[in-house]
Amino acid sequence: MKERKKLTFWETVKRQWSLVVGLKVTGKNYIKPQITTHYPRQTVDNISTFKGHVQLVGKPKQPDVAKCICCMLCVTSCPSSCIKVVKMKPPKEDPIPEAAAPKDMPDAAQPAKQAPPKAKAPKTPVKWTLDFNLCSLCGTCVEVCPVKSIEYSNDSYLAGYSRKDFEYDLLADLKERAAKMPAPAPKKAPKAVEKETAEQAEA
Numbered sequence: 001m002k003e004r005k006k007l008t009f010w011e012t013v014k015r016q017w018s019l020v021v022g023l024k025v026t027g028k029n030y031i032k033p034q035i036t037t038h039y040p041r042q043t044v045d046n047i048s049t050f051k052g053h054v055q056l057v058g059k060p061k062q063p064d065v066a067k068c069i070c071c072m073l074c075v076t077s078c079p080s081s082c083i084k085v086v087k088m089k090p091p092k093e094d095p096i097p098e099a100a101a102p103k104d105m106p107d108a109a110q111p112a113k114q115a116p117p118k119a120k121a122p123k124t125p126v127k128w129t130l131d132f133n134l135c136s137l138c139g140t141c142v143e144v145c146p147v148k149s150i151e152y153s154n155d156s157y158l159a160g161y162s163r164k165d166f167e168y169d170l171l172a173d174l175k176e177r178a179a180k181m182p183a184p185a186p187k188k189a190p191k192a193v194e195k196e197t198a199e200q201a202e203a
């Protein structure tokens, strides 16, 4: 049988000290207030740093309309192919109007039919979906969007019964979030602001 190596005095002290340090850490955490919550009965709202699934950002003056300009950069850069964007179609063009010319005029002399200028498709998405089942939260879409129309949500309470529950319609989500936003405060008339400033200066 191998004989156990005898510890020196300082080796014994070092070992005892590491035990004290370990107990100190345990004790400190033991008396700390509890920070876990009993989900789903309780939730926390101070999770601004949490990076959840991506979501759309609304226009400053129209929070229910996405800033997206349908450049498709996010769609082509997403490594998981989980974003689908469908651009709004251009408005239907009116038929070319018949030029007013006498009927008996020979064809060669008829004025040429003028094609109206082609209507441009608005740069607005009609569909913007995310399949969160495939998303790896790599953040590429957030980085490449030229108009900062994508951001991380702090939606940490995700649960579902099927994969379908994680396929998100982000345009509908944006509208829902905008509807919950508080109404902007009414603007004060310039005279009221002047009066208020004068009163504050006097005080």
Ligand code: SF4
Pocket: 054, 077, 078, 079, 080, 081, 082, 083, 130, 134, 135, 136, 137, 138, 139, 140, 141, 142
């Ligand atoms: S975070 Fe990455 S994987 Fe997820 S949608 Fe954006 S680009 Fe795709």
Ligand code: SF4
Pocket: 067, 068, 069, 070, 071, 072, 073, 074, 075, 085, 144, 145, 146, 147, 148, 149, 150
């Ligand atoms: S990168 Fe931005 S602007 Fe381009 S399609 Fe995606 S969300 Fe829209």
